[in-house]
Amino acid sequence: MAQRTPSQHARSTRGAGLGTEPSSAVWDVVARVDTGELATAAALLHNLHPADQADALAALDGRERRRLLDRIDSHTLAELLPFLTPEELEHVAPDVALPQLTAALDETPAQLGADVLHAIPLTDAELVLDRLPKAGLVEPLLQHDDDSAGGIMAPELMVLGPHLAAEQALTVLRAAAPAPTVRDTVYIVDTEGVLLGSIGLHSLVFAPPMTALRDLMEPIGPTVTTDMDQEDALKILQRFGLHALPVLDDDGRLVGVTTSDDLLDIAQQEATEDMYRLVGLVDDQALTTPVTTALRRRLPWLLLNLATAFAAAAVVAAFESTLARVAALAIFLPIIAGQGGNAGMQVTTLAVRAMALGEFDRHFTRLVLPRETIIGIVSGIAFGLLVGVVGWVWQDNPWLGVAVGAAMLGTMVVAGLFGLLIPIILRGLGADPALAASIFVTTATDMLGFLFFLGLAALLIQRIA
Structure with missing residues (x-):
C-alpha cells in the first residue's frame, strides 16, 4: 500500500500549485479512455502514484470518469481521494458508485470521509452513512460548520485513562493498534471524556513501567472548541508554535484534534479567498471554471x-x-x-x-x-x-x-x-x-x-x- 499523506495537506499542496503539472502518463490514461480502451487505461492508472491517479480522474468529464471508475477497486480509490482538491472532489465524488464509495471511505480518515459526504447529494450521503462501518466517527463531523474547528478536526486519537500504569498503557495501545492523526501524543481523559492532560509517546515508552499516567501527563495546554472559527484556531496554533490542538465540546470533553497540516490548508484557503475578494471574485473560481x-x-x-x-x-x-x-x-x-x-x-x-x-x-x-x-x-x-x-x-x-x-x-x-x-x-x-x-x-x-x-x-x- 502506498503511503498516504494527510488529506488536507495533500490537497492543499496540489491546490496551491506547489506540485508539478500532470505527467505525460496522466494524459496517456485520459487518451486511452477517450479512445474506449478502458482496460488499458485502468491498467495504466493502477501503476501511477495516487496523486497522478487523482489528476487523471479530474481531467475526465463525467461520463468518461464514471466508465473508468467502474474499473477501479475501492482500495485504489481510497488512496487517491486525499489528493483531490476540494473543487475536484465536488466533481469526482458524485460519479462514484455508492457501494464503491462506502468501501473506500472505510479506509480513509474520518475527516476526509466528511469532506466526501459534503460533496455528494444529501440522500446519497445518508445511504453511505447507513452502510459505513466508521459512521460513528464521520457523522459527528458533519454536524459542525465547515469553517469551524469542529468541521476540520480529526476524531482519531490515542486516548487513555489516568489510572493506567505506563506498562499497561503500552499494552493497551499495542492491542488497539490505533491509526491516530497525531502519532506522538497520548491524550489523558477521565471517565466522562474530559481532557486532563497529555503525554508524549516518547516519554511514555521510556517511563518507569509502574508509573501512573496521571503522574506522567503534562498539564492541559492551549485548546479550541468545536464552534471556534478555523481562522482563530490557526492564530492559536501559530502563536504557541504547536503542531496540534485538542478540540473540546462545550463540556470540556475531548472530541478530536486539528493539526498544523489541516490549518496550513485553511491558511491557503483564507489567503486565496482574500486575494479573490479584493477583485470581486468568488473564492472557488479557477481558470478552468466553465x-x-x-x-x-x-x-x-x-x-x-x-x-x-x-x-x-x-x-x-x-x-x-x-x-x-x-x-x-x-x-x-x-x-x-x-x-x-x-x-x-x-x-x-x-x-x-x-x-x-x-x-x-x-x-x-x-x-x-x-x-x-x-x-x-x-x-x-x-x-x-x-x-x-x-x-x-x-x-x-x-x-x-x-x-x-x-x-x-x-x-x-x-x-x-x-x-x-x-x-x-x-x-x-x-x-x-x-x-x-x-x-x-x-x-x-x-x-x-x-x-x-x-x-x-x-x-x-x-x-x-
Whole structure:
C-alpha cells in the first residue's frame, strides 16, 4: 500500500500549485479512455502514484470518469481521494458508485470521509452513512460548520485513562493498534471524556513501567472548541508554535484534534479567498471554471466596476471645456489614475492582511493612520516632482508641470488614506474587509485624482494654454 499523506495537506499542496503539472502518463490514461480502451487505461492508472491517479480522474468529464471508475477497486480509490482538491472532489465524488464509495471511505480518515459526504447529494450521503462501518466517527463531523474547528478536526486519537500504569498503557495501545492523526501524543481523559492532560509517546515508552499516567501527563495546554472559527484556531496554533490542538465540546470533553497540516490548508484557503475578494471574485473560481459559471460569477462585480468607472468619467466630463482648450492634459490622466490606484491597493492589501491576522484595532488604527499620511505626503512629493518635471520638459510648459505635480501629491495622500479607510469602513458595516476593496479604492483615487488635476488645470488654464 502506498503511503498516504494527510488529506488536507495533500490537497492543499496540489491546490496551491506547489506540485508539478500532470505527467505525460496522466494524459496517456485520459487518451486511452477517450479512445474506449478502458482496460488499458485502468491498467495504466493502477501503476501511477495516487496523486497522478487523482489528476487523471479530474481531467475526465463525467461520463468518461464514471466508465473508468467502474474499473477501479475501492482500495485504489481510497488512496487517491486525499489528493483531490476540494473543487475536484465536488466533481469526482458524485460519479462514484455508492457501494464503491462506502468501501473506500472505510479506509480513509474520518475527516476526509466528511469532506466526501459534503460533496455528494444529501440522500446519497445518508445511504453511505447507513452502510459505513466508521459512521460513528464521520457523522459527528458533519454536524459542525465547515469553517469551524469542529468541521476540520480529526476524531482519531490515542486516548487513555489516568489510572493506567505506563506498562499497561503500552499494552493497551499495542492491542488497539490505533491509526491516530497525531502519532506522538497520548491524550489523558477521565471517565466522562474530559481532557486532563497529555503525554508524549516518547516519554511514555521510556517511563518507569509502574508509573501512573496521571503522574506522567503534562498539564492541559492551549485548546479550541468545536464552534471556534478555523481562522482563530490557526492564530492559536501559530502563536504557541504547536503542531496540534485538542478540540473540546462545550463540556470540556475531548472530541478530536486539528493539526498544523489541516490549518496550513485553511491558511491557503483564507489567503486565496482574500486575494479573490479584493477583485470581486468568488473564492472557488479557477481558470478552468466553465465559461457560463465564470461569467455568472464575474459579471456582477464587473458591472459594479463599470458603474464606478462612469462616476470617474463624470468628473472628467465636468472639465470638458478645459480639456478642449489643452488636449495635452488628457495625456496625464492615466498616469494620475494608475499611480493613485496602485498606491491605494498597496495600503489596502496591508490593511486586509493585518485584519486577517487579528492585528487591527482602534489603537492600531491611530498608529497607522498618521504613518500612512506621512508616507503619502513624502511619496507624493517625490513622484509629484518627478512627473511635474517630465510634464514641463515634455510639453515645454512649466505651469502644466505644476498642475500635474500638485495633483500627483494630492492623489498619493488620498490613495493612502482611502486604501486604509475603505477596509475599515467595510468591516464596520459587517462586510468582509477584502470584499472588492480594489473597486472602491481605485474609484476614489480616480475621481479625486482627476478632480485635483483638472481642477488645478482649470484654475491655471490661462497660463497653461
